[in-house]
Amino acid sequence: MSDLQTLMTELGKRARAAARQLALTPAFDKNKALRASAQAIRIDARLILEANAKDMAAGEAKGLSKALLDRLMLNPARVEAMAKGLEEIAALPDPVGRTLAEWTRPNGLAISRVAVPLGVVGIIYESRPNVTADAAGLCLKSGNAAILRGGSESFHSSSAIMTALVGGITACGLPKEAVQMVPTTDRAAVGVMLRLSDYIDVIVPRGGKSLVARVVEESRIPLFQHLEGICHTYVDGAADLEMAKQVVLNAKMRRTGVCGATETLLVDKACAKTHLKPLVAMLIDSGCEVRGDHLAQEADCRTLPATEADWSTEYLDSIIAVKVVDGVAAAVDHINTHGSHHTEAIVTEDAKAAETFLQGCDSAIVLWNASTQFADGGEFGMGAEIGISTGKLHARGPVGVEQLCTFKYVVKGSGQVRPG
Amino acid sequence: MSDLQTLMTELGKRARAAARQLALTPAFDKNKALRASAQAIRIDARLILEANAKDMAAGEAKGLSKALLDRLMLNPARVEAMAKGLEEIAALPDPVGRTLAEWTRPNGLAISRVAVPLGVVGIIYESRPNVTADAAGLCLKSGNAAILRGGSESFHSSSAIMTALVGGITACGLPKEAVQMVPTTDRAAVGVMLRLSDYIDVIVPRGGKSLVARVVEESRIPLFQHLEGICHTYVDGAADLEMAKQVVLNAKMRRTGVCGATETLLVDKACAKTHLKPLVAMLIDSGCEVRGDHLAQEADCRTLPATEADWSTEYLDSIIAVKVVDGVAAAVDHINTHGSHHTEAIVTEDAKAAETFLQGCDSAIVLWNASTQFADGGEFGMGAEIGISTGKLHARGPVGVEQLCTFKYVVKGSGQVRPG
Incomplete structure (x- = not known):
């Protein structure tokens, strides 16, 4: 020995x-x-x-x-x-x-x-x-x-x-x-x-x-097991724009170094015309680098082009990937494919869309109309936490x-x- | 690939x-x-x-x-x-x-x-x-x-x-x-x-x-994780001999190939004089090979000598290891040292000794005055089981x-x- x-x-x-x-x-x-x-x-x-x-x-x-x-x-x-x-x-x-x-x-x-x-x-x-x-x-x-x-x-x-x-x-x-x-x-x-x-x-x-x-x-x-926190916020077609702005800003920018920080913003095609530009502009104005698909680039010319790798990256920094998706089912698919099963949020006034999202995302924490930065044992009322588990066995989440x-x-x- | x-x-x-x-x-x-x-x-x-x-x-x-x-x-x-x-x-x-x-x-x-x-x-x-x-x-x-x-x-x-x-x-x-x-x-x-x-x-x-x-x-x-089922039955000084006999016989011999079968019998020094001989004789008479310490060998000359390895062996057969221990604390120590954290039983009329045993054994299932062969999802009322976990995380026991x-x-x- x-x-x-x-x-x-x-x-x-x-x-x-x-x-x-x-x-x-x-x-x-x-x-x-x-x-x-x-x-x-x-x-x-x-x-x-x-x-x-x-x-x-x-x-x-x-x-x-x-x-x-x-x-x-x-x-x-x-x-x-x-x-x-x-x-x-x-x-x-x-x-x-x-x-x-x-x-x-x-x-x-x-x-x-x-x-x-x-x-x-x-x-x-x-x-x-x-x-x-x-x-x-x-x-x-x-x-x-x-x-x-x-x-x-x-x-x-x-x-x-x-x-x-x-x-x-x-x-x-x-x-x-x-x-x-x-x-x-x-x-x-x-x-x-x-x-x-x-x-x-x-x-x-x-x-x-x-x-x-x-x-x-x-x-x-x-x-x-705590793998990465590749967390998503999905702004649904039925989202209130003001609520979406406040939730997205907090989810990304409150603290960028925590695992519950949102790394990818998904925007429903149905509201892209009204919601995409204000959301992207707000993020860039607040000092966040935006890497987006072509619609996000069109919405604000300061948007950088996203590569495939961006959809699976935990930045832990003032960077966000932005993508337009075709409704809640596509958002769930994107999240289950590219995410890390940590924390995802939907912003919507539509209870049925929310239910589809909350049930469909295979993640430890799913939120409706609240910031992903709440992914925290203290915020859950559990006292300090030893970590957030992205594994499914025994302990999931805080x-x-x-x-x-x-x-x-x-x-x-x-x-x-x-x-x- | x-x-x-x-x-x-x-x-x-x-x-x-x-x-x-x-x-x-x-x-x-x-x-x-x-x-x-x-x-x-x-x-x-x-x-x-x-x-x-x-x-x-x-x-x-x-x-x-x-x-x-x-x-x-x-x-x-x-x-x-x-x-x-x-x-x-x-x-x-x-x-x-x-x-x-x-x-x-x-x-x-x-x-x-x-x-x-x-x-x-x-x-x-x-x-x-x-x-x-x-x-x-x-x-x-x-x-x-x-x-x-x-x-x-x-x-x-x-x-x-x-x-x-x-x-x-x-x-x-x-x-x-x-x-x-x-x-x-x-x-x-x-x-x-x-x-x-x-x-x-x-x-x-x-x-x-x-x-x-x-x-x-x-x-x-x-x-x-299902490791071995090195299960123990401990017959305490305050055990009723008839109950001890019926529990031990069932725990070992009902089916010897199941993981909840008792592999080691521990007998309290305090009742060795009265309980050891009848227990060992009963086991041997029922066709079980007994491998015991020197006291068990003295109690019945048909007992074979146990080696150190016997205390950590899952026989899954008509073989049992028998040892005399000095009270419930020593039984718990033996079990935590040599067992596989599966299932352990105490036979006693003494509630305090039972509590010490139930608390002290670091095992998935601990029983008081019942056979270790109850270690089974069906017997627990959970329906069929996919296994018995000896790990501690998420699922322990059935x-x-x-x-x-x-x-x-x-x-x-x-x-x-x-x-x-």
Whole structure:
């Protein structure tokens, strides 16, 4: 066994032991530790910001994109948001021990399905330092041990946040192995981690396309898979133009670096004459590059021509692809063909068109007359999220504390045996 | 692209197209097709049994184990059970379209979580021909298209069942691609299938250890993972001896080839003096080979010595490992260390010991005073099952029609945009 294998196996064993303890820890104690961690982050805010400044300087020197730097950046408001996020998680109902269903069989067996922690959650992420606090908090609340593997870009920020968290957790008597960081920057550690199926129950990759692709290819552990967020907004023929403008502008431009940002605007042929030009002009006027089909180019001469690749691109930037489609069925087809099954919105006053869209899009989140930027666990009222899953199994859409639980069947009898 | 790749891709594309149609098919039409398939199986019963006789003869010539032959064997009762299974599935509530949760956010967004089909389910199985009917029926009911890859051992039986099914499905106007079999016996087709992640949403491996291990290693598609069923029955110090005897005998010997069969008997040190000897003697007298620790060997001289490997072996045969442990905590430790997270039972009159056991065992199903052989979707009242999952994600324990659904979030607004 290589040194790295030994190191990671030991980490996994400690996590498994901590997980067994956390699974039996009462809600009161977990919430206390979460609040203590929030306080520790506030107390350490200056240290965290100093550490982040180091990461930002290194990131700028390294030539990270604007979108990546936006993800990396912390300021006092974002640090406070992390602390508040932990307190909000503490305030959520305990997801462990809920009876999800119960019934009695004719033979008298009483069966219940009870929520229990997943066990050990591995999080592999890149530049967002707040993932450290969010992930640790969500895992703790749901009774899971966490193994965090942050990117080198956010190393100083994450380490400073981690120090605060572990201080809060251990001050409340919970095991310090409840949250662990992989103690090496060796990239090979990720490969080892992805095969530790005896000690890690689920892997959550958070980061860019190449990170996720590597994890999908190498992991022998189930994933909460977040592929790209190629999100669409479809403006239907029956859309109110003012509503369409406000939803599209927000969906694209509120924050361009988030996975719920709209990347493609589809406009119904039926309203192209009235709606296309104002929508395209609005986007360009607000500083967005528009890459469109020939109708979009005709609508505003500042539109660049779109290539086939644009329909399947997650820009994470002030760029949008624009296409005219022939009605809601064509919009659904386009989305199911080119999208990433993340989040799609329709703007329309026509309930039937909306129903066709909501049913037809094979995506985690479908919205009617609302911005795709609502694709967020907090906005859903689930507290902070560990990610948005574009996979279909177990967790789809925002992954919050309930999604970090599994269940077991508890069967109570009086000596029943199975006949036959 | 190789011929095999092309063949499988085309199969996948047809399945995806059928899945889009099935997702929107009303319950009435799906149930009609299920009942028609059941009738077709009854009408074809003689053909199915003749086909099975061919498979059995080939299996015996090939020297398949008794356990495998038991899985392969069909008789009129088992054929009728398949047909009845399909009718029972038809009678279940439709799992698609259920509102699993709904709430309204302060900003007026109305959010609901709605059950939708997974899409395309791939089933890779070995010798059990009834999997063909069960899997097809469960997928159809849950609005999924199925791609079946049966083992060569059951080829004739499965083909005959398939013919009946497709007849029933198409007679009711549903697409014949709702259920497809991989049209080649080339083993390499499995490897291609396991990477068809654009067209298959989940893979269900059904079969022996080497099949499952191959699927786990090669699949880039999420799995409903069924590892081994190393199930335990723990006889606690406070167990009623008569109940313990009846539960243990059933748990081990009712059918030894099923995954819910108990493979290890743990006996509390506190009752070893009174309970161990009668339990071991009963098992040996009923034709079970007992491999025990030194206390079990002392209790009955016919006991063979257990090796370390016996604690982690799924015999699927009339063999049991027996060990004396020091109380319920030690039993839980043994099970979490050596088990496969499938199904475990405790026999005790002590509610506190039962609670410790039910909470502590990290297994899909935990039973108190009942036989581990109840680990079965039908016995749980879920209708036929496509398998028992020992994984923790999405489906744990029996995988029935509800577990073959995922969900989407449907969000209805009135032009909301996200601030900040």
